[in-house]
Amino acid sequence: MSMLITNIVRACSTKRLLDEVKLANQTVKKIKPPIHKDKPLKMEDLTKVYLSPLPDSPYVRPFRFNYVQGGKDKNWDMLAVHDSVAIIVFNTTKNVLIFVKQFRPAVYFNCIPPAEREAGEIDTNKYPASLGITLEMCAGIVDKNKSLQEIAKEEVLEECGYDVPLRELHQIASYRAGVGVQGSLQTLFYCEVTDDMKVGKGGGVEDEIIEVVEKSIADVEKWISGPGPLNTPPSCLFALMWFLRHKADKYRKSFERYCGECKVVQDDGFFATSSD
């Protein structure tokens, strides 16, 4: 029985394991200045997709968590991942929310029926890359010896191209991402930026293909009220709901109104002028 393993053996194997899992994260990045890509790579240009067994991977390092609860032996299989930050970025010059759009292999994979995944190479004409393209808040992992605010500032620069002062990054909430197998802490920030702070194109570093997307408040309200499924994580939906609850009224254009009933964005004067 696993409980009978001695503490020494446990300590050795655990140490080795944890030395390895220090490397573990799906999106390890090195800090580099933003690269201005003259010829942006297209995230929609997807071919030669197939699955293979996992070799020894520096990114996904699963392990088993053993415990006794209520007097009963139990265990739980999980992954070690880094904590992360996410940032709500609102551009007050244009009155738009800033999103990042990217291809997420794990989302794409889940859009392919299991039978089709088993047939070797996946038919990318039948299943285009757009299935796996998500809209998210700017975000990044905590894998450096810097404050959460400093890491948030770097991500806003790298992914969105804005150089935002540290004091403008306000901590909103932190919560547990992936309570099932990951359980890492994500901390959400809010910042307001202006066009003057835009110093680069954004788009990520190294191999990242990230597109910066701007959406008006009315467009966001319409988008999250649609039938879905929304190719976005719940943390982004929480961030948007937080923004709508706490900030939107200040910035909503006075002539824009979204109808929750019919899902239409209308001018304030719509009904008065519709019979003209």
Place this chain on the structure above:
Amino acid sequence: MSMLITNIVRACSTKRLLDEVKLANQTVKKIKPPIHKDKPLKMEDLTKVYLSPLPDSPYVRPFRFNYVQGGKDKNWDMLAVHDSVAIIVFNTTKNVLIFVKQFRPAVYFNCIPPAEREAGEIDTNKYPASLGITLEMCAGIVDKNKSLQEIAKEEVLEECGYDVPLRELHQIASYRAGVGVQGSLQTLFYCEVTDDMKVGKGGGVEDEIIEVVEKSIADVEKWISGPGPLNTPPSCLFALMWFLRHKADKYRKSFERYCGECKVVQDDGFFATSSD
């Protein structure tokens, strides 16, 4: 180069892999009628915690996703997991939101400093189980040939003890959980229940130790405005924000008001009567 593996080899290894990953999920459950536990197991009673390398696991099955994007060879390591449902349950007899409270090993693990995790058995006096106890919406995985609504109905019964008619389960949104390594689809439902629909204690099935928690609307507003970190997933925070935006006004007690500025729940007449 991995791209040179023939399609036949790919198909074989992929099929074997996917036969295995069909089993893959952290929380596989069999459907059984709710068990009324006379002596509830205590989730706080935690001992003998240690990590070990992952043996061949039926729960966590990682694999590698290979592709060519923008003309460049890439790969991404991920897990296959089931889609899921989550349900906002509001009891209109008591005007309370229904939560489930449970111990999440992955959350607990992330609360232990890495150096302490490496020291063999984790000191549960220093790191009590409460670190890993989360507050979440009722939820469950989609691992049976039933509609999402039927699965949602079963989860509300098993976890919360309410027998809710199918027609009362309203689909709110669906989104992508764990875009990094999982990418599975979670569908959120809303249902209103009454005390009359309570037919059991809830608490989950088999080994599950789940506690049903009721919170008033004002308590929820206070809780999510606190400094955190909140031991809850972002999907729960989105669900609560959705409820506050779309449903709360109808059910908020007329005398309860929450002050976003000072974080205090006040009676409507508070200021008028405070000098009495």
